[in-house]
Amino acid sequence: MPYHHGNLKQTLLDAALELTAATGPRGFTLREVARRAGVSHNAPYRHFRDRDDLLAAVAAQGFDQLNGSMQRAARKATPLARLRRSGIAYVDFALRWPQHFAVMFDSPWNKSDYPECAAAAERCFGTLVAFVAACQAAGELPPGNTDEAAYRAWSLVHGIAKLANAGQFPWHSRARMLRFCAAALE
Amino acid sequence: MPYHHGNLKQTLLDAALELTAATGPRGFTLREVARRAGVSHNAPYRHFRDRDDLLAAVAAQGFDQLNGSMQRAARKATPLARLRRSGIAYVDFALRWPQHFAVMFDSPWNKSDYPECAAAAERCFGTLVAFVAACQAAGELPPGNTDEAAYRAWSLVHGIAKLANAGQFPWHSRARMLRFCAAALE
DNA sequence: ACCTGAACACCGTTCAAGT
DNA sequence: ACCTGAACACCGTTCAAGT
Numbered sequence: 487m488p489y490h491h492g493n494l495k496q497t498l499l500d501a502a503l504e505l506t507a508a509t510g511p512r513g514f515t516l517r518e519v520a521r522r523a524g525v526s527h528n529a530p531y532r533h534f535r536d537r538d539d540l541l542a543a544v545a546a547q548g549f550d551q552l553n554g555s556m557q558r559a560a561r562k563a564t565p566l567a568r569l570r571r572s573g574i575a576y577v578d579f580a581l582r583w584p585q586h587f588a589v590m591f592d593s594p595w596n597k598s599d600y601p602e603c604a605a606a607a608e609r610c611f612g613t614l615v616a617f618v619a620a621c622q623a624a625g626e627l628p629p630g631n632t633d634e635a636a637y638r639a640w641s642l643v644h645g646i647a648k649l650a651n652a653g654q655f656p657w658h659s660r661a662r663m664l665r666f667c668a669a670a671l672e
Numbered sequence: 673m674p675y676h677h678g679n680l681k682q683t684l685l686d687a688a689l690e691l692t693a694a695t696g697p698r699g700f701t702l703r704e705v706a707r708r709a710g711v712s713h714n715a716p717y718r719h720f721r722d723r724d725d726l727l728a729a730v731a732a733q734g735f736d737q738l739n740g741s742m743q744r745a746a747r748k749a750t751p752l753a754r755l756r757r758s759g760i761a762y763v764d765f766a767l768r769w770p771q772h773f774a775v776m777f778d779s780p781w782n783k784s785d786y787p788e789c790a791a792a793a794e795r796c797f798g799t800l801v802a803f804v805a806a807c808q809a810a811g812e813l814p815p816g817n818t819d820e821a822a823y824r825a826w827s828l829v830h831g832i833a834k835l836a837n838a839g840q841f842p843w844h845s846r847a848r849m850l851r852f853c854a855a856a857l858e
Numbered sequence: 859a860c861c862t863g864a865a866c867a868c869c870g871t872t873c874a875a876g877t
Numbered sequence: 878a879c880c881t882g883a884a885c886a887c888c889g890t891t892c893a894a895g896t
Contacts, residue, residue, distance in 0.1 A: 494860085512780070516889065526862050528890075537889065591838050592778050594698075607840065637841060638828075638856045645831025652777050654793065655823060670824045680879085702870065712881050714871075723870065862895075869888060876881075 495533040497523045502544050503586075510585035511593055514541060541593050542600040548583070548590045549606035555579050556613050565620040566627065570671045572617055573643040577667045580647030581660050587651065591644075614640055646670060681719040683709045688730050689772075696771035697779055700727060724779070728786040731776045734769070735792035738776075741765050742799055751806040752813065756857045758803055759829040763853045766833035767846050773837065777830075800826055832856060 501522035506514055516537045517527040534540040559575035560568035580587040590607075597604035618636045621627035627635065646667050649655060657663050687708040692700055702723045703713045720726040745761035746754035766773040776793075783790035804822040807813035813821065832853050835841060843849050 510780075515887090517887085527888095528863090529861055531890080532860060588778070591834065592774070594696075596839060611840075633842075634852065634855065637835075637852065640840075641831035641835055641856065642824075642828050643831070644835055645827035645829070648777065648834050649823075649827055649830055653782060654797075654826075666820065666823065669820065670827065701868090703868085713869095714882090715880055717871080718879060860896085862893105864891105864893090866891085867889095870886095872883105872885085874881105874883090877879085 494523065494525065494529065498530055498533060498540065499543060499547070502540055503547065506544050506585050506589055507583065508585075511541070511589050514589070516540065538593070538595060539600070541589060542595040542603040544586070545590045545593060545595060546600075546603040546606040548586045549603070549610050551586075552576065552579050552590075553606075553610045553613055556610070560617065564626070565617065565624045569614075569617040569621055569627075569639065570668070572614065573639060573671050574664055574667055576643045577647045577650070578660070578664060580651060581663060584651045587647065591648075611636065611640065642670065643667070680709065680711065680715065684716055684719060684726065685729060685733070688726055689733065692730050692771050692775055693769065694771075697727070697775050700775070702726065724781060725786070727775060727779050728781040728789040730772070731779060731781060732786075732789040732792040734772045734776045735789070735796050737769075737772075738762065738765050739792075739796045739799055742796070746803065750812070751803065751810045755800075755803040755807055755813075755825065756854070758800065759825060759857050760850055760853055762829045763833045763836070764846070764850060766837060767849060770837045773833065777834075797822065797826065828856065829853070 498519060501519045502514070505519055505522060514537075516530055519540065520527045520530055523529075530540060534543065555575045555578070556572040559571045559578075563571060595603050615632060615636045618627065618639065619632050622629050622632060622635075646663075650663050655663065655666070657666065684705060687705045688700070691705055691708060700723075702716055705726065706713045706716055709715075716726060720729065741761045741764070742758040745757045745764075749757060781789050801818060801822045804813065804825065805818050808815050808818060808821075832849075836849050841849065841852070843852065
């Protein structure tokens with residue numbers, strides 16, 4: 487029974503990401519993660535407090551990926567077009583990685599217990615706020631409380647993403663879903 | 673060991689609703705429901721296919737209650753005010769019964785396996801569509817695809833509800849949350 | 859410091875009974 | 878028809894070890 491490699495933590499995270507994509511929050515099992523990483527079922531406790539702690543790490547990684555997607559989608563455009571494209575990118579991310587998206591928003595990690603995860607979520611929202619502020623500065627959105635306008639935009643795309651993943655919309659192709667999203671952001 | 677009363681099914685449903693309110697989808701356990709109903713841990717299988725089936729029944733009941741709340745909130749007002757009030761009622765319901773709301777939208781019951789639940793959700797959406805249609809007929813909303821307009825309104829309030837329950841907004845009182853919601857629906 | 863194996867108290871689900 | 882009790886294969890988490 488030899489010891490494991492030096493960086494079990496990263497191995498566990500990778501296995502957790504794979505398992506998340508495959509089965510979602512409900513099938514996410516500490517013992518299965520350990521199995522995939524090739525270690526005993528309680529080796530993870532050396533690196534994560536408990537199941538929720540590992541899940542929070544997965545969520546944090548998701549927020550960073552989402553943030554990257556939004557920023558990439560918004561390059562080279564007018565302020566309002568940037569805002570819209572980032573919103574479409576948000577929904578696209580949710581449709582492509584529904585299970586990861588569910589871990590990010592449906593797991594009850596609270597901000598005080600999982601500060602890293604909360605910080606990653608904050609960075610996402612910060613990106614949105616910056617886009618809204620640019621629109622207001624350019625006169626493409628009415629002036630006013632920037633945060634509230636950003637929360638409103640976030641709510642709209644988040645609702646579309648969630649309802650779509652819950653199967654509440656009648657459209658079944660991702661392309662059709664994104665067309666609806668684009669129209670809703672007009 | 674005497675037999676149980678005649679309508680164990682309703683007793684189980686009541687216990688399931690209580691347990692849902694207390695602990696949410698994650699703490700929802702078939703064995704705990706049976707315990708609260710005072711029967712053995714597999715008596716529920718006489719009345720529900722499995723855990724997800726009982727959960728779907730809980731969700732269906734939630735959709736009917738939500739529908740009632742939306743309709744009651746929308747009495748005696750102009751078409752546009754009815755639509756807005758029903759949207760605020762939607763968010764208010766989610767804030768008051770966060771766990772029940774989570775069971776309704778985060779459990780992966782699919783429409784084909786749980787037709788009763790899907791029908792209850794459809795009735796909710798139908799209420800929204802009727803309000804939107806009335807607005808269009810009265811010239812208080814621009815004409816166009818009624819369903820798409822309703823899906824857009826649904827997405828907005830659903831996103832507000834979900835993000836609020838996920839703790840992503842900075843406001844902590846329900847009153848403040850509903851003020852934001854009312855402003856977002858302007 | 860880092861990992862293992864046994865152990866405990868839970869699950870969902872199935873099956874052979876009992877009335 | 879409706880319910881019980883034992884059984885099976887899983888969990889998360891803890892604890893006493895091993896290297």
